[in-house]
Amino acid sequence: MNRNLKLIWNGLIPENPIFRLALSMCPAVAVTTSVENGLMLGLAVVFVQVFSSCTVSIFKSFIHPRIRIPAYVIVIALWVTVIDMILPVISPDVYKKVELFVKLIVVFAIIISRLELFASKEPLVPSFFDGMGMGFGFLFGLCLIGAIREFFGTGQLLGYDILGFNPLLIMVLPAGGFFVIGFIMATFNWFEYKITGKIPTSGGAH
Amino acid sequence: MIPKPEWAVSVSPHIRKGISTSWIMWTVSASLMPALILSIYNFGFRSLIITLISVVSCMLVEAISQKALGRSASIKDGSSVLTGILIAFVIPPGVPYYLPIIGAVPAIFIAKELMGGLGYNVWNPALVGRAFLQASFPVAITTAWIAPQQLSKGVWDIFLRPGTVDAISTATPLSVVKQYGMTALTQQFGGLDSIYWNFFLGFKPGCIGETSAALILLGGLYLMARKIITWHIPVSTLASAALIAWIFGGQTWFSGNPLVHVLSGGLMLGAFYMATDYVTSPTLKSAQIVFGVGVGALTVLIRLKGGYPEGVCYAILLMNCLTPAMDEWFKPKRFAPPKAAPVAASK
Numbered sequence: 001m002n003r004n005l006k007l008i009w010n011g012l013i014p015e016n017p018i019f020r021l022a023l024s025m026c027p028a029v030a031v032t033t034s035v036e037n038g039l040m041l042g043l044a045v046v047f048v049q050v051f052s053s054c055t056v057s058i059f060k061s062f063i064h065p066r067i068r069i070p071a072y073v074i075v076i077a078l079w080v081t082v083i084d085m086i087l088p089v090i091s092p093d094v095y096k097k098v099e100l101f102v103k104l105i106v107v108f109a110i111i112i113s114r115l116e117l118f119a120s121k122e123p124l125v126p127s128f129f130d131g132m133g134m135g136f137g138f139l140f141g142l143c144l145i146g147a148i149r150e151f152f153g154t155g156q157l158l159g160y161d162i163l164g165f166n167p168l169l170i171m172v173l174p175a176g177g178f179f180v181i182g183f184i185m186a187t188f189n190w191f192e193y194k195i196t197g198k199i200p201t202s203g204g205a206h
Numbered sequence: 207m208i209p210k211p212e213w214a215v216s217v218s219p220h221i222r223k224g225i226s227t228s229w230i231m232w233t234v235s236a237s238l239m240p241a242l243i244l245s246i247y248n249f250g251f252r253s254l255i256i257t258l259i260s261v262v263s264c265m266l267v268e269a270i271s272q273k274a275l276g277r278s279a280s281i282k283d284g285s286s287v288l289t290g291i292l293i294a295f296v297i298p299p300g301v302p303y304y305l306p307i308i309g310a311v312p313a314i315f316i317a318k319e320l321m322g323g324l325g326y327n328v329w330n331p332a333l334v335g336r337a338f339l340q341a342s343f344p345v346a347i348t349t350a351w352i353a354p355q356q357l358s359k360g361v362w363d364i365f366l367r368p369g370t371v372d373a374i375s376t377a378t379p380l381s382v383v384k385q386y387g388m389t390a391l392t393q394q395f396g397g398l399d400s401i402y403w404n405f406f407l408g409f410k411p412g413c414i415g416e417t418s419a420a421l422i423l424l425g426g427l428y429l430m431a432r433k434i435i436t437w438h439i440p441v442s443t444l445a446s447a448a449l450i451a452w453i454f455g456g457q458t459w460f461s462g463n464p465l466v467h468v469l470s471g472g473l474m475l476g477a478f479y480m481a482t483d484y485v486t487s488p489t490l491k492s493a494q495i496v497f498g499v500g501v502g503a504l505t506v507l508i509r510l511k512g513g514y515p516e517g518v519c520y521a522i523l524l525m526n527c528l529t530p531a532m533d534e535w536f537k538p539k540r541f542a543p544p545k546a547a548p549v550a551a552s553k
Binding site for chain 2: 170175
């Protein structure tokens with residue numbers, strides 16, 4: 001496996017932003033009441049992550065280290081503004097539900113941490129693939145949480161009625177979001193324990 | 207490797223006393239039986255069936271989760287039986303039969319076994335089960351009340367009724383007070399004197415085990431006599447609840463009716479059986495009194511100002527969160543603290 005594929009794989013499972021690094025938990029609980037919402041916000045995050053990683057990677061020699069954080073925020077805000085104009089055109093209904101969080105992508109911890117830790121030190125191509133990996137890892141996490149919560153909370157999946165009744169209403173409430181994330185995190189840790197034989201420490205804990 | 211000792215030797219002094227965890231659990235469970243019998247009389251065999259389902263599913267969940275987590279099975283210590291009885295006691299008698307089975311999973315698996323087993327749980331397992339059910343099935347848990355049968359209606363007819371519930375659903379006193387005020391309560395349940403008397407004896411709509419203040423008081427006094435619980439938490443809970451209800455309960459200040467608040471809902475059951483749980487309440491007496499005051503005050507505040515008619519469950523869960531901190535705050539000062547251990551030795 002070459003390095004670029006490894007970076008994508010790294011973002012999907014071993015350093016999944018939600019379940020391993022425990023970053024950006026707030027949107028992960030707030031918008032994931034259905035797969036559709038998770039998909040929409042996840043795609044927005046992929047877009048912003050990839051393009052801001054590339055931008056910062058290209059312009060890293062021009063950004064003074066002392067003002068790097070404001071500079072990153074401006075770069076992120078630029079791409080958030082772009083996606084905020086694109087999304088309502090693609091799907092106005094879903095955009096209405098995730099509107100607030102699309103604007104809040106500016107302050108998502110995962111994006112600025114990848115810029116600070118990766119894109120500001122690496123050339124363009126690895127930064128692009130790292131952005132892809134982290135973005136799709138986030139998208140995967142949101143869709144997984146969204147699928148579990150939508151299925152157990154409303155008996156639907158992607159808007160299609162499967163069960164025909166509401167099994168557990170708590171799953172679409174915030175409390176259910178915390179339960180689901182906790183159990184998926186535990187599953188990730190359990191797999192890590194099975195594979196490496198080491199008891200996992202608390203992931204990133206940022 | 208040190209061989210596993212055949213006998214467990216603890217530190218001295220070695221006091222021999224016949225009290226064990228399982229003895230406490232079974233005694234507490236036994237002291238709840240009068241309330242169960244009264245609820246069978248009130249609501250029919252339905253309440254017995256719900257209690258049995260709840261107990262059996264709690265024991266099953268405990269056995270399965272201990273097997274899955276690789277712990278030694280401790281099903282015989284009776285703690286899951288007590289949790290099962292308490293879950294059944296805080297849900298309405300008219301709920302579908304699968305509800306206690308679903309409630310047993312968060313209560314035993316999430317709140318107890320995942321936290322480390324008996325003795326490590328942060329929250330009272332039975333109340334976690336009830337909170338989970340209330341969030342998941344808000345309609346069933348807030349409307350499935352059954353009106354208690356009166357003595358005159360023919361005892362055996364009631365006694366054998368397994369119960370279909372739709373026709374006879376009613377409202378609890380607390381939701382009547384919440385929605386329509388005190389005057390509606392006296393219109394629906396008779397004059398104030400008969401309200402006090404019926405509520406004290408337990409002839410009112412409510413959750414399966416919480417209706418009778420008298421029988422819970424009896425069980426609580428028995429537990430105090432056997433020195434299983436002390437008076438600190440129940441008395442401070444009831445006193446603070448009565449005080450807050452008296453101050454803020456009426457139209458103007460200091461005009462509320464404390465007796466109605468103390469006698470209705472799950473306050474008695476909560477004060478004597480839920481808040482006094484060893485694991486989730488503070489160990490120091492002073493901290494216990496503050497804990498009880500917090501439970502009583504929060505309960506009445508939720509009842510009067512909050513969105514729910516009943517607040518005992520959330521009040522106790524909230525105070526459970528504070529238990530470790532309160533044990534730390536109320537730690538008595540030690541005269542002559544020991545000298546700091548040498549740094550090198552501790553590493």
